Amino acid sequence: MDDRAARLRHDRRLQIVEAAKQVFAEMGYHNASISEIIARAGIARGTFYLYFPNKRNAFDAILTDALGELTRRVRVISLAPEAPPPRRQLHTSLVDVLTYVLEDRPLTQLLLNHGLTPDAEASERVEAFFSHVRSMIESSLHHGIQMGLIRPCPCPLVAAALFGSIRGSVRYMLQLEHPDVPELADELISFALEGVVKPDRWSGGYSTSAHGGPVTKQVR
Amino acid sequence: MDDRAARLRHDRRLQIVEAAKQVFAEMGYHNASISEIIARAGIARGTFYLYFPNKRNAFDAILTDALGELTRRVRVISLAPEAPPPRRQLHTSLVDVLTYVLEDRPLTQLLLNHGLTPDAEASERVEAFFSHVRSMIESSLHHGIQMGLIRPCPCPLVAAALFGSIRGSVRYMLQLEHPDVPELADELISFALEGVVKPDRWSGGYSTSAHGGPVTKQVR
Amino acid sequence: MDDRAARLRHDRRLQIVEAAKQVFAEMGYHNASISEIIARAGIARGTFYLYFPNKRNAFDAILTDALGELTRRVRVISLAPEAPPPRRQLHTSLVDVLTYVLEDRPLTQLLLNHGLTPDAEASERVEAFFSHVRSMIESSLHHGIQMGLIRPCPCPLVAAALFGSIRGSVRYMLQLEHPDVPELADELISFALEGVVKPDRWSGGYSTSAHGGPVTKQVR
Amino acid sequence: MDDRAARLRHDRRLQIVEAAKQVFAEMGYHNASISEIIARAGIARGTFYLYFPNKRNAFDAILTDALGELTRRVRVISLAPEAPPPRRQLHTSLVDVLTYVLEDRPLTQLLLNHGLTPDAEASERVEAFFSHVRSMIESSLHHGIQMGLIRPCPCPLVAAALFGSIRGSVRYMLQLEHPDVPELADELISFALEGVVKPDRWSGGYSTSAHGGPVTKQVR
DNA sequence: AATGAATGAGGGTTCATTCAT
DNA sequence: CATGAATGAACCCTCATTCAT
Numbered sequence: 001m002d003d004r005a006a007r008l009r010h011d012r013r014l015q016i017v018e019a020a021k022q023v024f025a026e027m028g029y030h031n032a033s034i035s036e037i038i039a040r041a042g043i044a045r046g047t048f049y050l051y052f053p054n055k056r057n058a059f060d061a062i063l064t065d066a067l068g069e070l071t072r073r074v075r076v077i078s079l080a081p082e083a084p085p086p087r088r089q090l091h092t093s094l095v096d097v098l099t100y101v102l103e104d105r106p107l108t109q110l111l112l113n114h115g116l117t118p119d120a121e122a123s124e125r126v127e128a129f130f131s132h133v134r135s136m137i138e139s140s141l142h143h144g145i146q147m148g149l150i151r152p153c154p155c156p157l158v159a160a161a162l163f164g165s166i167r168g169s170v171r172y173m174l175q176l177e178h179p180d181v182p183e184l185a186d187e188l189i190s191f192a193l194e195g196v197v198k199p200d201r202w203s204g205g206y207s208t209s210a211h212g213g214p215v216t217k218q219v220r
Numbered sequence: 221m222d223d224r225a226a227r228l229r230h231d232r233r234l235q236i237v238e239a240a241k242q243v244f245a246e247m248g249y250h251n252a253s254i255s256e257i258i259a260r261a262g263i264a265r266g267t268f269y270l271y272f273p274n275k276r277n278a279f280d281a282i283l284t285d286a287l288g289e290l291t292r293r294v295r296v297i298s299l300a301p302e303a304p305p306p307r308r309q310l311h312t313s314l315v316d317v318l319t320y321v322l323e324d325r326p327l328t329q330l331l332l333n334h335g336l337t338p339d340a341e342a343s344e345r346v347e348a349f350f351s352h353v354r355s356m357i358e359s360s361l362h363h364g365i366q367m368g369l370i371r372p373c374p375c376p377l378v379a380a381a382l383f384g385s386i387r388g389s390v391r392y393m394l395q396l397e398h399p400d401v402p403e404l405a406d407e408l409i410s411f412a413l414e415g416v417v418k419p420d421r422w423s424g425g426y427s428t429s430a431h432g433g434p435v436t437k438q439v440r
Numbered sequence: 441m442d443d444r445a446a447r448l449r450h451d452r453r454l455q456i457v458e459a460a461k462q463v464f465a466e467m468g469y470h471n472a473s474i475s476e477i478i479a480r481a482g483i484a485r486g487t488f489y490l491y492f493p494n495k496r497n498a499f500d501a502i503l504t505d506a507l508g509e510l511t512r513r514v515r516v517i518s519l520a521p522e523a524p525p526p527r528r529q530l531h532t533s534l535v536d537v538l539t540y541v542l543e544d545r546p547l548t549q550l551l552l553n554h555g556l557t558p559d560a561e562a563s564e565r566v567e568a569f570f571s572h573v574r575s576m577i578e579s580s581l582h583h584g585i586q587m588g589l590i591r592p593c594p595c596p597l598v599a600a601a602l603f604g605s606i607r608g609s610v611r612y613m614l615q616l617e618h619p620d621v622p623e624l625a626d627e628l629i630s631f632a633l634e635g636v637v638k639p640d641r642w643s644g645g646y647s648t649s650a651h652g653g654p655v656t657k658q659v660r
Numbered sequence: 661m662d663d664r665a666a667r668l669r670h671d672r673r674l675q676i677v678e679a680a681k682q683v684f685a686e687m688g689y690h691n692a693s694i695s696e697i698i699a700r701a702g703i704a705r706g707t708f709y710l711y712f713p714n715k716r717n718a719f720d721a722i723l724t725d726a727l728g729e730l731t732r733r734v735r736v737i738s739l740a741p742e743a744p745p746p747r748r749q750l751h752t753s754l755v756d757v758l759t760y761v762l763e764d765r766p767l768t769q770l771l772l773n774h775g776l777t778p779d780a781e782a783s784e785r786v787e788a789f790f791s792h793v794r795s796m797i798e799s800s801l802h803h804g805i806q807m808g809l810i811r812p813c814p815c816p817l818v819a820a821a822l823f824g825s826i827r828g829s830v831r832y833m834l835q836l837e838h839p840d841v842p843e844l845a846d847e848l849i850s851f852a853l854e855g856v857v858k859p860d861r862w863s864g865g866y867s868t869s870a871h872g873g874p875v876t877k878q879v880r
Numbered sequence: 881a882a883t884g885a886a887t888g889a890g891g892g893t894t895c896a897t898t899c900a901t
Numbered sequence: 902c903a904t905g906a907a908t909g910a911a912c913c914c915t916c917a918t919t920c921a922t
Contacts, residue, residue, distance in 0.1 A: 151417065
């Protein structure tokens with residue numbers, strides 16, 4: 001009996017969250033009106049406030065859920081001898097994240113354009129999550145350089161670029177009808193690891209600066 | 221006389237645009253109030269409407285300026301025999317764009333988070349610009365593959381990733397006090413062209429899929 | 441069976457009335473929420489509406505009870521030869537009223553500040569009761585003047601003042617922990633009958649107007 | 661020029677205050693809607709908020725004005741030898757207060773029924789003012805007793821009764837078309853000082869308790 | 881051209897009341 | 902009878918826009 005009620009309550013909440021997520025994603029937090037949300041959820045105005053104390057909180061709830069789930073799916077690469085090859089680990093984790101992210105497009109819209117958020121504070125929560133991932137990448141690069149797996153490079157910049165390429169790819173995949181996630185992940189990894197040049201062509205070294213000669217060395 | 225008036229009018233307009241750009245960037249379109257804009261511009265409420273028919277239009281004007289300037293700076297790479305080496309061309313154009321972008325941070329904030337825009341329509345204008353750049357990259361890749369300079373790859377995805385890595389880098393550079401633009405540009409290009417791996421390590425081929433073997437071929 | 445049911449129903453109703461009375465008194469009609477009332481009564485929202493058609497009516501019920509009880513306790517002074525001395529009658533009736541009023545403080549709060557009521561109409565019901573008492577006092581004064589017990593005076597004004605002094609006293613007593621009602625009543629009567637001056641001091645007459653001389657005579 | 665603007669602004673504000681005072685007095689704070697206030701003031705919704713930050717503040721402004729003015733008019737009685745006779749001083753001050761109070765009936769309604777206020781806090785401000793006056797009366801009584809002008813009595817109770825009689829009188833006067841304030845004040849003072857009995861009748865002493873004998877002595 | 885007081889549509893939120901279970 | 906989730910009218914307040922001066 002009580003169980004049933006809890007279930008109903010949960011369903012109702014989900015119904016509202018789903019509607020809100022859509023509306024927030026489509027119009028941004030500020031253009032999203034409660035009127036629109038309840039219209040899509042097919043509920044009355046008061047009902048919304050039975051499940052969320054206010055608009056802001058509804059947004060935060062959605063954000064918290066998403067960031068939590070994502071944090072869970074982003075895994076650190078183990079370089080222990082008995083661990084699977086790094087590239088495979090990378091692939092598994094990436095597929096995991098992409099799958100989640102592509103399943104809930106409104107939500108992804110929200111995260112990718114964190115200007116859609118209510119204010120600086122919410123924006124910072126998203127930014128903080130991204131920073132977290134970025135710094136994970138950064139320390140992986142560092143580690144990789146020390147182990148001789150990664151070529152020397154300015155880690156913060158490259159981590160930012162690398163992370164940006166994931167965001168860019170996600171944006172792209174979002175518009176595909178039936179994205180083949182494992183394959184796309186693989187290609188993305190190839191890009192990140194090996195770049196786009198045919199190995200034997202172009203200049204031989206890592207860099208040929210516009211002002212004549214490698215500049216990599218001075219980069220901190 | 222008429223000239224002087226026109227000049228005054230232009231100055232006044234610039235003064236408002238500058239204030240508006242700041243405010244929009246700091247608070248996002250919706251949280252930006254006319255009150256705040258006119259306060260910073262040091263003008264009266266009515267004066268604002270003497271120069272812009274409405275808030276939305278002021279935003280659009282800023283956007284149009286910025287996108288115009290950027291479009292001008294983004295140049296196509298020439299592969300003609302007599303042209304400078306592609307990598308140098310790339311570098312020049314990138315430095316150009318980055319310089320502009322890093323000089324006007326409020327504006328860049330605006331462009332990077334296009335959720336800060338008034339509505340879906342404005343968002344789409346930004347998105348359209350980005351799409352434009354992305355497809356320039358895409359066709360460059362295509363061309364490069366045909367000429368044997370670029371390894372075969374799914375161009376749309378890689379273009380998206382590549383473009384994403386630029387956005388990511390810009391985000392990063394934005395927080396540096398005195399970014400060394402030419403060097404950063406060089407490193408960014410290195411990343412995009414050659415990736416991060418040490419060439420001789422890892423698996424030899426372009427790709428070693430997690431499920432065993434190259435998968436690149438089926439990508440459309 | 442039916443009897444038992446009726447009794448249960450009555451108890452339930454009382455339980456709600458008690459809660460409502462408290463809440464109304466503490467927060468005023470408008471700040472009193474049904475939520476608060478049912479929380480204190482320990483019943484469900486719907487149950488409230490099983491006993492009262494609406495919030496307003498619940499308030500009215502409380503008011504009706506109180507005014508009924510008070511009306512019962514306010515007795516007319518008999519000047520018949522065989523009746524007890526008027527002052528004793530006055531005292532008895534006053535003690536009666538004060539006792540009731542001091543026993544149910546929430547209710548008294550409600551009556552004293554009849555701005556706490558739902559609207560002008562309810563306010564008028566309270567006012568009507570007060571008017572009723574006031575006019576009883578007024579006619580007593582009238583009668584007393586004719587019998588030579590009371591000095592000539594403008595009865596409506598003095599009745600209002602007299603009644604006001606009772607209200608004022610009640611307000612005062614309300615904040616005493618253990619008011620000695622009979623004694624307080626006695627003092628109050630003394631004040632009303634004899635005023636505060638030491639009889640032999642001040643000017644000899646009833647009145648020494650600020651503009652020189654008695655003014656009582658012109659009062660209608 | 662600037663002067664003119666300030667004047668216009670002041671007039672506008674007064675116009676709103678006047679409307680608000682009426683509405684608050686008639687319907688109480690909570691039933692008073694901004695809609696009603698602006699309708700009576702003949703202004704637009706936004707205009708109201710140009711002069712007051714919110715409904716509550718508008719109420720407070722009215723209250724502050726009124727209490728300030730009243731405080732100014734309530735004067736302490738001087739018993740110095742060269743001062744005018746106490747009764748005359750009393751009369752002057754009372755006429756002053758009554759005149760103000762009767763001139764602005766909505767305001768008086770508001771003060772008399774301080775349940776009409778927004779909440780406990782506002783209610784307490786009114787109550788505090790009343791307390792202030794009451795304690796002035798109380799200490800005057802005290803003083804008067806020591807000087808042998810006032811008969812011994814329990815000052816707090818009598819002060820409360822006395823103050824109540826003023827409130828009661830004001831309520832009464834409020835419903836008169838053209839109250840003769842000086843005369844009414846005089847009668848009110850007579851009542852307060854000498855009570856209502858004909859001096860030679862009734863029991864001789866100050867008090868004849870219902871339970872036999874004076875009780876005044878024990879009163880603290 | 882410049883001003884800033886005035887406007888009013890529209891937003892978020894509350895809470896008395898209803899009704900299916 | 903009792904319950905409490907659902908309802909929606911009505912409220913306060915904001916802010917882009919207008920217009921008389």
